[in-house]
Amino acid sequence: MAVPLPTADTRWRCTLCGNLTRFDVTRSTKAVEYVHLDLAGESRVEEREVVSETIESVRCRWCNAVDQIELVDRPSASASA
Numbered sequence: 001m002a003v004p005l006p007t008a009d010t011r012w013r014c015t016l017c018g019n020l021t022r023f024d025v026t027r028s029t030k031a032v033e034y035v036h037l038d039l040a041g042e043s044r045v046e047e048r049e050v051v052s053e054t055i056e057s058v059r060c061r062w063c064n065a066v067d068q069i070e071l072v073d074r075p076s077a078s079a080s081a
Contacts, residue, residue: 003055003056003057003058003069004055004071005055006071007071008074009073009074010071010072010073010074011071011072011073011074012058012069012070012071012072013069013070013071013072014060014062014063014065014068014069015065015068015069015070016060016063016065016068017060017062017063017065019060019061019062019063020072022060022061022062023058023059023060023061023069024058024059024061025055025057025058025059026055026056026057026058026059027053027054027055027056028053028054028056029050029052029053029054030050030051030052030053031048031049031050031051032048032049032051033045033047033048033049034046034047034048
């Protein structure tokens with residue numbers, strides 16, 4: 001089951017324990033990288049373009065729940081002022 005990514009207006013929340021801050025995320029990424037090898041053969045990625053990315057699962061770090069993650073609204077910045 002794919003899990004939607006949080007947006008600027010939403011965040012993840014565990015429906016089992018209420019956790020909003022700690023998750024283990026398993027994702028599949030397809031990327032194009034520009035790799036620079038120095039004369040000694042050491043490589044360094046200098047540019048990376050993500051072509052596609054899928055969140056496969058999100059596990060709550062507090063209670064280990066999987067498939068219990070939902071998107072909820074973020075608190076507005078004006079609410080804390």
